[in-house]
Amino acid sequence: MKADVDVREYNREAWDRQVATGDRWTVPVSPEVIAAARRGEWSVVLTPRKPVPREWFGDLKGKEVLGLASAGGQQGPVLAAAGARVTIFDNSPAQLGQDRMVAEREGLSIRLVEGDMRDLSVFPDNSFDLIFHPCSNCFVEDVRRVWREAFRVLRPGGAMLSGFCNPIGFLFDPEEESKGVLTLKYRMPYSDFTSLTDQERRRYTDKGEPLCIAHSLEDQIGGQLDAGFLLAGFFEDKHVEGDRLSEHLPTICATRAVKPGPAK
Template structure:
């Protein structure tokens, strides 16, 4: 199984649909009290596992055209809508979009839901959005440079891209030893669940119906945004609060705030 012999998008769409049925943390819709608080102007969201995104990264979202890019799951998008934003959600998983629909119908919120590939935003015209919120999700595609180029295109001049992603270093370690409390380097970069594992190793994930990941380099994650034309205007690191051995040694998740210049 390689990226040449498997449809990455199809595999991960089906895997995330399965995760919805299993109640994965990132598929659980927000509670009514979260929406009620957002309507009062009291809200926060995450791009990474734990740390809330600074409010200053958003400004006032009321009336803004906001795209949740690969951000389904009934979590951030309904909060933005309750806070007054005009929200579109693009996600590869119909199940994840269904969680957003569930909250929208329950709370009387307006959300535009689009099933699609984060690498292809041809459904949207140039300059369609004021803000793009892109939580940790681009490890589920095999290339991310098109993601940054498309995000740049569909943002208006002066628009903002907020992104979360993994530090690729976390993919270097032997996962079986990691479960036993040992960090030992096993894999080389560039790492991919599709190309770096034996079939037996890959079944560790596929038998549990988990999505498969690709470890994109920081050059592609950060440098790719700059090459697309963005200016980096904010940065922080994060980790899982507990249950992650790597987190005992370093913060392995990254969030960036990038601006599309008003003039080229």
């Protein structure tokens, strides 16, 4: 696959296909989950397993929340049912359709916007009190643009909650890993678009799966700091069952970053 492939276009179509095949991140929450959230009993994830600490959110009542690359009918509807004013911004029309379905089913008001997470120009400066950004920036090339745009649209005193991959998880030979052997094969910078042979890439493209780009921790964490954020929370999580590397160390990170200034 050539380096000039449109990453956004490929992954938009791939995530639309994931909805059709019922990938775990495309399955909307049930009416029971929404009913519980309305009673104040709720949790959501930025990473595969661990619920986000409730204190990371503060009081959601009336807060303007941006679900950044966060469609799928999962986190956004829960936050809306908990009292937030939610906007979901995502690259996949089908994923946005899952949020629309839950909103219509549950009588929730959720604004849905299709777009590239690196370009939030549809939103004015200082538009949101909270940004919820689960593990999705591996589907774009330049994560530092994501952080800069998020900083711009967040209000002073607001927080951005983000999940992202430790790049080490991309560097092992997947065929050897399926046999229970961890063998380093690739190196940073890594991209499914340019680091793999055509045959290797077909492991994903033949199944219509999204393709990923590994971002360094310098770009993930240092990029948030360089954008102006201050880190105020951090935890690690392990990947889904079957990930051999997760038997040895957490491969997913989550951060709570705040935009300096008094909350408005």
